[in-house]
Amino acid sequence: MPLPISMLDLATVARDQTVAESLAGMVALAQKAEETGYGRVWYAEHHNMASIASSATSVLIAHVAAQTKTIRLGSGGVMLPNHAPLIIAEQYGTLETLHPGRIDLGLGRAPGSDQNTMRALRRDAASANSFPQDVLELQGYLRGQSLIPNVDAYPGKGTGVPLYILGSSLFGAGLAAALGLPYAFASHFAPAALQEAIALYRREFQPSEQLEKPYVMAAYNVVAADDQAEAERQLQELMRSRVALLVRPGTQYTDEQADELLALPQAQHLHQMMTYTAVGTPGVVREKVTEFAEQTGADELIVAHQGPRVEERLRSVELFADAYLT
Template identity: 65%
Template sequence: MSIPLSILDLAPIAKGTTAADSIAASVALARRAEETGYRRVWYAEHHNMPRIASSATSVLIAHVGARTSSIRLGAGGVMLPNHSPLTIAEQFGTLEAMYPGRIDLGLGRAPGSDQNTMYALRRDPRSADRFPQDVLELQAYLAGESRVPGVDAIPGKGSNVPLYVLGSSMFGATLAAALGLPYAFASHFAPAMLEPAVEAYRREFKPSAQLDAPYVIAGVNVVAADTRSAAEEAFAAVRRTLAVGLFGRGRSMSDDEAQLLLDGGAGRHVDTMLTHTAVGTPAEVREYLAGFAEQADADELIVAHQFPGVEGRLRSVELTAEAMQTVAV
């Protein structure tokens, strides 16, 4: 049995393109993932980020769902402190009614934004402290067992959309274990606590109505190409793009200017974020991902295909799927 592969679509808006281009690329990516045997595609909620088009996560899922037929689609994740649990239950209950048996709901407690954006979202800075209670309230709406007298999520009531706890720290691991939910670790950009968090989750897990045994999804970056040189060239572009996004202060930069950023110290931060990245030919990617799955003690890998261009990204999706078909769990 091969280890299940899924995709985290970062919905990038590349330099010189539009949000419409990004959304069209997300449709193409989900279709290619469906054709090549990936289990699910997830989209993450981000706000006020000029190079990411997945802020309205549920709307994007609905659009992609209408243009695919079988692959699971979901949030990886919704930043629950930005929303009322009832609103999210209604949104994802609607999606489940539209695409039965295909919808996932991953939940995070990070703001996914800066302080000014938090204000614009009308977000209470203390709302992250209520995350565990909000998860339970949301879960109850979806199960048809509302914790708020006289209030039901319609659509949503009784849909039992599966929940996943996302995280990069011990907090998410222990919460997922206590609630008996699957745990998705954001090791594709925050690798530091991967192994201790997964170990704690598995050790403390308590079975629930949704899940009878621990289930770990680990994030990993992939840049797969037909040749090693093409993959390395693409990865160099990924590093430059990430450096500009993190440290460019909103400015557009040439490749040379981006390289200066990397050489000037940004490279250390970028490379730490990209610790878990497979770069190379299908054989090289297979070897890396097999080792990573074992290191992460993962039941499933969710891949961020970091290729800078759409066609290259689609090819990376294909090559990785083909390479991993024979890798045992």
């Protein structure tokens, strides 16, 4: 019996596509995911990244929810230290009121960008330290059990939007366990602590009002195509686009220069980010994903389809569903 499969969508903007095209594709991807049996789609909060259009997660969720019918939609995640918990409770309480039973709220504590952008967000460097308290404050608003006297979220109060803790370290695993919340590990870009974090979470888990036993979601990259060579070409193009992380913003480079940079030791971390990746035809992808599921013992897989363009990701969503979910 295959695990439940969900999708993480960064609303990636290819070098030859506009933001508007990416956002239109985001809707098409969610509709395709709904049609082919995925359980949910999550959108990740990032800032100051020209290649990622998912900065305003609640706005994207509202837009997609209005154009889908049954699939769950949520944040993967909201970087809570960037926001007041009351504001997030109001935003996601509004979404749950408009689309009952379809909204998830995944929470992380990273800034979702660099130090300069963090300052532009009016965020203090120490704000992550209050993440556990902020999660509890947010949870209180959504349960109608506010921790702040005479302050409630309208809308939001009593909606019970389910919370998920996202992480790539032992801190998030420990927090999710202590609060009795589901834990989603960001193994699609930060694979190093995956097994250790899952083990800690399961070992220390405390049952809660939301969750009786541990629930692990693990993220996995997929580039599925009709033939192996095409899938590998897409991966190569993706890696070339990530060379932008190694050079000064705005630097132009050719494909040949990108390949040279990717061969340098300085690019090793870009390759390590893709440790958990399946690239190829549906059969190849199914085999690798099944192996990953067995290794982690995850309760749910959340797949990041990494084709560079919307049309390539759409095909990957469809091929993977045919291979794994049917």
